[in-house]
Amino acid sequence: MSDRLFIFDTTLRDGEQVPGCQLNTVEKIQVAKQLESLGVDVIEAGFPISSPGDFNSVIEISKAVTWPTICALTRAVQKDIDVAVDSLKYAKRKRIHTGIGTSDSHIKYKFNSNREEIIERAVAAVKYARNFVDDVEFYAEDAGRTDNEYLARVVEAVVKAGATVVNIPDTTGYCLPQEYYEKIKYLKEHVDGIDNAIISTHCHNDLGMATANTLSGVLGGARQVEVTVNGIGERAGNTSLEEIAMILKCHKHLNIETNINTTKIYPVSRMVSSLMNMPVQPNKAVVGRNAFAHSSGIHQDGVLKNVGTYEIMNPKDVGLDDNSIVLTARSGRAALKYRLKVLGVSVEDDKKVDNIYQAFLRLADKKKDVTDDDILVLAGADRTASHAVKLDYLQVTTGLGVRSVASIGLDISGQKFEAAASGNGPVDAAIKALKKIILKQMTLKEFTIQAISKGSDDVGKVHMQVEYDGSLYYGFGANTDIVTASVEAYIDCINKFRVK
Numbered sequence: 001m002s003d004r005l006f007i008f009d010t011t012l013r014d015g016e017q018v019p020g021c022q023l024n025t026v027e028k029i030q031v032a033k034q035l036e037s038l039g040v041d042v043i044e045a046g047f048p049i050s051s052p053g054d055f056n057s058v059i060e061i062s063k064a065v066t067w068p069t070i071c072a073l074t075r076a077v078q079k080d081i082d083v084a085v086d087s088l089k090y091a092k093r094k095r096i097h098t099g100i101g102t103s104d105s106h107i108k109y110k111f112n113s114n115r116e117e118i119i120e121r122a123v124a125a126v127k128y129a130r131n132f133v134d135d136v137e138f139y140a141e142d143a144g145r146t147d148n149e150y151l152a153r154v155v156e157a158v159v160k161a162g163a164t165v166v167n168i169p170d171t172t173g174y175c176l177p178q179e180y181y182e183k184i185k186y187l188k189e190h191v192d193g194i195d196n197a198i199i200s201t202h203c204h205n206d207l208g209m210a211t212a213n214t215l216s217g218v219l220g221g222a223r224q225v226e227v228t229v230n231g232i233g234e235r236a237g238n239t240s241l242e243e244i245a246m247i248l249k250c251h252k253h254l255n256i257e258t259n260i261n262t263t264k265i266y267p268v269s270r271m272v273s274s275l276m277n278m279p280v281q282p283n284k285a286v287v288g289r290n291a292f293a294h295s296s297g298i299h300q301d302g303v304l305k306n307v308g309t310y311e312i313m314n315p316k317d318v319g320l321d322d323n324s325i326v327l328t329a330r331s332g333r334a335a336l337k338y339r340l341k342v343l344g345v346s347v348e349d350d351k352k353v354d355n356i357y358q359a360f361l362r363l364a365d366k367k368k369d370v371t372d373d374d375i376l377v378l379a380g381a382d383r384t385a386s387h388a389v390k391l392d393y394l395q396v397t398t399g400l401g402v403r404s405v406a407s408i409g410l411d412i413s414g415q416k417f418e419a420a421a422s423g424n425g426p427v428d429a430a431i432k433a434l435k436k437i438i439l440k441q442m443t444l445k446e447f448t449i450q451a452i453s454k455g456s457d458d459v460g461k462v463h464m465q466v467e468y469d470g471s472l473y474y475g476f477g478a479n480t481d482i483v484t485a486s487v488e489a490y491i492d493c494i495n496k497f498r499v500k
């Protein structure tokens with residue numbers, strides 16, 4: 001009989017904390033639904049006290065998904081727990097994830113406290129949360145650098161107080177795999193009542209050891225792993241969901257099973273990368289562009305003779321199809337819809353499909369190969385549908401030895417506005433014109449242009465960071481015309497401005 005390992009996905013909490021990766025509620029629901037169909041057991045949907053946006057996302061995700069447990073993060077603070085309880089009111093299965101730092105450095109510098117007081121606060125938080133929900137997970141922040149003896153005392157106290165899951169985070173990604181294995185094993189062997197709770201891993205990747213440490217934790221006795229799609233997360237990220245799922249699939253002798261439908265891995269990875277504007281490195285294990293590409297002559301020869309010579313997993317097992325349908329200007333709506341589905345975007349509304357299809361045809365006219373990334377960008381373009389400020393038209397005259405001039409038309413909640421301006425380049429002129437309509441004190445802080453693949457006919461992706469009213473906003477635009485993409489990115493930021 002194999003052992004069941006629970007998959008706790010924190011893409012929408014730890015992953016979403018990363019600057020530039022913020023999603024709106026509609027996008028978070030899209031990701032949550034994909035995580036549900038991937039088969040994750042727990043979705044950490046947010047940190048509700050941190051912002052009204054996070055609170056609302058936990059509410060809406062709770063309504064949108066059916067069987068995974070919805071988890072909300074808190075500090076070991078009653079007010080946090082009250083807000084989390086409120087945010088989970090629509091969840092069919094709910095969990096509160098509360099905790100406190102337990103390493104000496106957290107105790108001294110973060111809390112100006114002592115070990116005994118930290119245990120009291122931990123126990124009080126777990127007991128308080130148990131008044132509202134049956135499923136309470138406790139995290140011992142920086143457990144990776146907490147000495148095992150004290151950690152065991154903390155864990156024993158919180159399990160006694162009613163914690164159903166105990167999370168042992170290697171918050172700073174410091175542990176060595178052997179050390180982390182021993183930590184989990186020590187808890188299994190020294191904590192009275194540990195069998196009443198599940199031990200969870202939560203490993204960060206600062207030294208590139210997140211997956212190795214997570215696996216070591218599982219071998220030491222942990223039966224829940226906290227992971228993110230594509231390994232996104234604070235700093236160097238978290239353990240990647242896809243790596244753990246495929247390690248267990250490839251190493252069946254470990255006798256550990258998850259509920260993950262691995263054939264959904266690739267579409268979910270693409271969708272998260274596209275929505276969060278976070279490219280996946282080409283050589284990333286399992287989901288990188290080159291993960292199944294054999295380029296050297298010797299490898300190609302071996303794979304052609306027998307695929308097992310250089311391939312330890314079947315690309316189909318992670319949802320990579322054979323790309324036999326190539327999209328061109330002659331492709332129909334059905335082919336486009338199929339490709340979108342493979343990429344994890346299910347668009348049921350015919351009008352939406354039609355909008356994406358029209359945009360696809362315009363792009364296919366300009367560009368020979370329409371890639372998966374292009375298609376995701378086109379589908380994502382639809383997210384501007386709910387925006388109050390939209391770009392109506394843009395005309396720019398530019399060249400060598402002349403000052404650039406731009407005229408712009410905006411649609412603001414159905415009303416049309418126009419302006420013109422000159423600048424020292426086409427983007428400068430266009431943004432100056434835009435600022436004549438949007439009379440707000442906003443400053444462009446960061447501006448990057450990136451081609452999606454190669455070729456002068458490529459779609460350019462623009463990421464911008466704009467400061468407004470003391471906060472930073474991240475925006476994204478994509479177009480074959482990079483000046484238009486830049487203005488779209490600026491407008492994307494404007495649509496995110498919050499009223500304080």
Ligand code: KIV
Binds near residue numbers: 141
């Ligand atoms: O890395 C960490 O310690 C965390 C906790 C809040 C679980 O993310």
Ligand code: ZN
Binds near residue numbers: 171202234
């Ligand atoms: Zn973390």
